[in-house]
Amino acid sequence: MKLKLNGTVSEFQEEMTLTQLLENLKIEPKAIAVEVNLNIIKKTDYQSYMLKDGDTVEVVKFVGGG
Amino acid sequence: MEDKLIIRGIEFKSRLWVGTGKYKDFEETKKAIEASGADVVTVAVRRLNIFDRNSENRLDYIDPKKYKILPNTAGCYNVEDALRYSRLAREAGVSEMIKLEVIGDEKTLFPDVCGLLKATEILAKEGSIVFPYTNDDPIIAKRLVDAGAAAVMPLGAPIGSGLGIRNPYNIKIILEQMKGLNMPVLVDAGVGTASDAAIAMELGCDAVLINTAIAGARDPIAMAEAMKHAVTAGRLAYNSGRIQKKLYATASSPIEGML
Numbered sequence A: 001m002k003l004k005l006n007g008t009v010s011e012f013q014e015e016m017t018l019t020q021l022l023e024n025l026k027i028e029p030k031a032i033a034v035e036v037n038l039n040i041i042k043k044t045d046y047q048s049y050m051l052k053d054g055d056t057v058e059v060v061k062f063v064g065g066g
Numbered sequence B: 001m002e003d004k005l006i007i008r009g010i011e012f013k014s015r016l017w018v019g020t021g022k023y024k025d026f027e028e029t030k031k032a033i034e035a036s037g038a039d040v041v042t043v044a045v046r047r048l049n050i051f052d053r054n055s056e057n058r059l060d061y062i063d064p065k066k067y068k069i070l071p072n073t074a075g076c077y078n079v080e081d082a083l084r085y086s087r088l089a090r091e092a093g094v095s096e097m098i099k100l101e102v103i104g105d106e107k108t109l110f111p112d113v114c115g116l117l118k119a120t121e122i123l124a125k126e127g128s129i130v131f132p133y134t135n136d137d138p139i140i141a142k143r144l145v146d147a148g149a150a151a152v153m154p155l156g157a158p159i160g161s162g163l164g165i166r167n168p169y170n171i172k173i174i175l176e177q178m179k180g181l182n183m184p185v186l187v188d189a190g191v192g193t194a195s196d197a198a199i200a201m202e203l204g205c206d207a208v209l210i211n212t213a214i215a216g217a218r219d220p221i222a223m224a225e226a227m228k229h230a231v232t233a234g235r236l237a238y239n240s241g242r243i244q245k246k247l248y249a250t251a252s253s254p255i256e257g258m259l
Helices: A018-024 B026-036 B079-091 B113-125 B138-146 B168-180 B194-203 B220-240
Strands: A002-005 A008-011 A032-036 A039-041 A056-064 B005-007 B010-012 B016-019 B040-047 B068-071 B097-100 B129-134 B186-188 B207-210
Touching (some): B016 B026, B079 B097, B097 B113, B113 B129, B168 B194, B194 B207, B207 B220
Parallel strands (some): A002 A056
Antiparallel strands (some): A002 A008, A032 A039, B005 B010
């Protein structure tokens, strides 16, 4: 499965849920937000949200800013 | 005398709000925030660095129990982007507040007030507590209130310019109008040094938001402390009712009893 992940195309062995993707990338789902194909996914849906080949995923966090 | 800043039921301990951008490192940011006494810190929403986690700039050094997080939409040049960033910030789950920026021009970073109005209306309807970064325009300030803003945040001068409060008379008009509507006014952007912050507060602003003037100072931690004192002093002076300005002198010592 290919995903466009934060602007970079990445290949994954098998299909997975959003929770599995975050675990795979060692991203703690704390103070982050995830968008799939421009739709924001609610945290409560990560577990059930199945990613598909070709999905565009954006994972954002907070950084220093004014 | 109780002089609390309360916006939409949220009580703020300090009238100085600070940004977390442009610091040398996290340690300096942390110390400067502490020295400022602020309990609101602004942050930006950016892509997480997925492939190089060591270079990560996460805000772990900001304790969400100690500070209220105010995410911004800095870098957004249209309504769609501002909405997208605001909604992502809200979903991240640290704050219902958003410092809404819809920037109109790269060189001045002046707000696109037409876009700002639209975005404010939509986000306020969605339940966000919207703090719009706006121009020092009293009419737009009123429109923002109609659109559901929780406060108005007029600029003192362009972001990062350090030019101070360039149009105190407009800020004063905004303050007069907002007072009648019980709407807080925060000066956001333009403060260069402590006296600028004091002037904003002496005018009657409810709070001041500062980033560059602290982060860009030679000693950011000392400047953070200076800003804390300036905001406190300015507020006290405002509450104390200053004397009228006069062209000529009035002696402070009595004439009576002179030899």
